[in-house]
Amino acid sequence: MNNVCIVLAILIYLAALLIMGVSFAKENNTVDDYYLGGRKLGPFVTAMSAEASDMSSWLLMGLPGVAYASGVCDVFWTALGLGIGTYVNWLFVAKRLRKYSEKNNSVTVPDFFERRFKDKSHALLLISSLIIVVFFIPYVGSGFAACGKLFSTLFGLDYSIAMLASAAIIVGYTATGGFLAASTTDFVQSIIMTIALISVVGFGLHAVGGVDAVSTYSMSLDGYISLLGMHDFATGTRVSYGGIITIISTMAWGLGYFGMPHILLRFMAIENPEKIKLSRRISTVWVFIAMAIAIFIGVMTRTMVHVGAIEELADSERGIIAIAQKLSETGLPQAFLAGIILAGILACTMSTCDSQMLAASSSVSENIIHETLGVQLSEHMQMVLARVVLIVISAVGIFIARDPNSSVFMIVSFAWAGFGAAFGPIMLLALFWKRANKYGAIAGMLGGGAMVFIWKFLIKPLGGVFGIYELLPGFIVALVLCVVVSLVTPAPEKEIVDEFNSVS
Known part of the structure; x- marks a missing residue:
């Protein structure tokens, strides 16, 4: 009977998502509505949908898992970098991108890059679209895989059936309702995530005997709650985290926010730019609190194992x-x-x-097929194409997720680095440096994206100082290339500078 209640709760939740997707279908009259919600998001939905789409299963599984395995050091510096990155992104990028994207009528991030630099060759549009497809389709596949693993573990279902059912539900409400459905369901999902975090902490503390029990046991593990060391459970001793270089590398996760298309789209879609301050406060407070609770859950779970409240975990993320x-x-x-x-x-x-x-679909249907290749369609057929492309992309994601042993979080980490390095520096310079031009943007985008691959597969395996997260060197390379190439090539035309100044 208990399993019936669990299944019932999950089914009610999934049914609600599908109903919301169908209910928003009538709101999508144009491609702008489908991919950007007609710029009608309120401040609360903007804030919470941005953070819900950001966190992924990493919040409830990844963060607690790392804290459980080795202590708070690694996750503390990661969370601090992400929290600062969230705040700075909202503070500097959100409002300016919202105004700039409306000024040049951009619907997607590749649109914005092309129209910001007035690139009539479509090179920027094509490159940025392909980058989105390259990094997002495996990212989508990792999400399908995570859902499949959860259902198969809980209910003993065949992994493939569980994964396909999960994918069908996500595709169903997204394809029918578009951006508004995705944003509104993300808002609801952020509430569910919050309830989950609070409920787990409440039950866990009751099971171990309170915060004091967690604190006492954690303190007894050498290095477990240190910010400069970790606990090795194999030897029962403290090990060094790696010093200032490792800390900087870990905190560099926060740089990724400046280039995340699915987060930047929320900034572009908010109804009133003057409400961004409220959204910033809501999202920043929620992110810091949610990550702190997630880290505490990992520490608390270790104590629960110690007192026998639950069995030793075969997988720290479970x-x-x-x-x-x-x-x-x-x-x-x-x-x-x-x-x-x-x-x-x-x-x-x-x-x-x-x-x-949605981000990957818009890159293919709008930016590649419609704008780059010049395929002209009626408004209705553009909507049809948008949904068809989304389904095709999902099918590729399902193919990638067919292997139940695929590593979800390695894919997430690599894709985060790719977007942060390829798009982050270019977005910042496009918004705040009027001397930046299309040549610098192209060089920075290609160089940053390439460096992520080079560092990850050729340099990082060397170890030592080269073991830093690939986002940091990729970001630096893209930034330097964009600045240098912009300075040695012709300055932007007067039209571009005038538009930049008008947004300022």
Whole structure:
């Protein structure tokens, strides 16, 4: 009966997503509506949908898993970098991008780059679109895989069936409702994620005997709660984290925000630019609190294992699943709550996946087929094409996710670095440096993206100082290339400078 309650809670959640997707279908009269919601997002939906689409299953599984495995050091510096990156992105990029993208009538991030630099060759449009496709389709596949693994683990379903069912639901509400459906469901999913975090902490603390029990046991593990070291459970000793270079490299995760298409689109879609300050406060506070709770859950899970409240985890990232399953054994109401917690894990994954599908779909249908190749279609047929492309991209993602042993979080880390390096520096310079030109943007975009591959597969394996996260060298290379190439090539035309000044 307890499993029935869990399944019921998850089914209610999934049905609600599909209903919302269908209800927003009538709002999509143009491609602008489908991909950008007609720039009608309110401040709360903008804030929470941006952060829900950002966090993914990394929030409820990745962060607690790393904290459980080795302590708080690594996750603290990662979370701090991400929190600062979130705030700075909202503070400097959001409002200016919203005004600039409306000024030049941009619907997608590749649109913005082309129209900002008045690139009539479509080179910037094509390059940025291909970068989105290259990094987002595997990212979408990793989301499908995460959902499939969750369902197959919980209910003993065949992985392929579980993955296909999850993908069908995400594709269903996204393809029908478009950006408004994705943003609104992301807002709802952020609430589910919050309920999941609070519920897990409450049950876990009750099981171990309170915060003091967690603190006492954690303090007894040498290096476990240090900010400069980690605990090695194999030897029971403290190990060094790696010093200032490692800390800077870890915090560099925050640089990725400046280039994330699915987050930047939220900035472009907010209805009133003057409400961005409110959105910034909401999102920043939620991100810091949510990540802090997620780290604490990892530490608390280690204590729960120590006192025998749950069994030792075979996979450190399955802590919340184990806690939810233990909660479901305490009664029917608790089983329903456990279902909500597990729905929260789904929410993390789905809220990222839907946004990525839309971003990749817009790059193919709008930026490559319509604008680069010049295929002219009626408004109705553009809408049809948008949905067809989204389904095709999802099919490729399903093909990538067919292997149940694929590494979800390695894909996420690599894609985050790719977007951060290829788009981040170019976005900042496009918004704040009027001397930047299309030649610099192209050089920076190609150089930053290439460096991520070079560093990841050729330089990083050398170890030592070269073991830093590939986003940092990629970001630096893109920034330097864009500045240098812009300075040694002709200055932007007066029309471009005048538009830049008008937005300022």
